[in-house]
Amino acid sequence: MSAVTAETAGRRVEEVLDRLAEKGDADACAAAEDVVRVLMEFYGSGLARAVDLLGRPGARPATDPWGALLADDLVASLLNLHGLHPEDLPTRVERALSGLPQPVEQTGFDPADGVLRLRVTGSSGCGCAGTQESVRQAAADALACHAPEVTRVELEPAGAREPALLQIGTGPPHTGTAHLTPADAS
The missing domain is CATH 1.10.287 (Helix Hairpins)
Structure with missing residues (x-):
């Protein structure tokens, strides 16, 4: 050219x-x-x-x-528009997501249809649909500038995460035997 x-x-x-x-x-x-x-x-x-x-x-x-230059949305979008952005797609996606008000993690990207799936990792307020939609929209807006290859953002429901495992173990070791007397119990 x-x-x-x-x-x-x-x-x-x-x-x-x-x-x-x-x-x-x-x-x-x-x-x-x-x-x-x-x-x-x-x-x-x-x-x-x-x-x-x-x-x-x-x-x-x-x-x-x-x-x-790359941290600026306007300049970054111009570089992307003309195929001049020096960062690869995963780096640009990470850059876009790091600036969101809510922390999110990627759960998948399909380059064939441009769909990026995300999950909120921090507290997102009430967890209501409006809050989830605002997080999804903020991600879509940031990605439009930094990673136009992402054509749609899907946000997994907040409860989609595996529950944390609760570890149950023995209590702290006792150095001596404790005895409760009736006076101690009252």
Whole structure:
């Protein structure tokens, strides 16, 4: 893929807008111009954020030049959109899930249909459907930015976990024999 210059891209956009204008459909022209405007704002915001993040003192440690960029949702989404994100899918999923207000764990991912299954691991409040849905939605929103390969998030019910085993053992060792006298019992 050859690099597109700003001049070439600008010319191509103008040609497309001119073709639409020739057809005389004012609504289609206005819609196309809106699309161009929204995309320019989106990319402009992403580039401005990247420049700001890289320009901050201490924002880019020598050992991790990507840290500030990858932690930013807007920049990360632009990198993902163009297949430029340097992290693999499991790392990006973990990054997205680590920022959730409720701790969750992955119980499975099916790359064929893009479904990621999660389970809440910490206390999620009342356990009601609204709370569960807010956790699922927060995960879906974070993953849309960091791991667009995940197309749907399913949250296992809070009670789906195996119960913890209760270990029963002998009591503490006694160093002597304790005797209860009737006076001690009262």
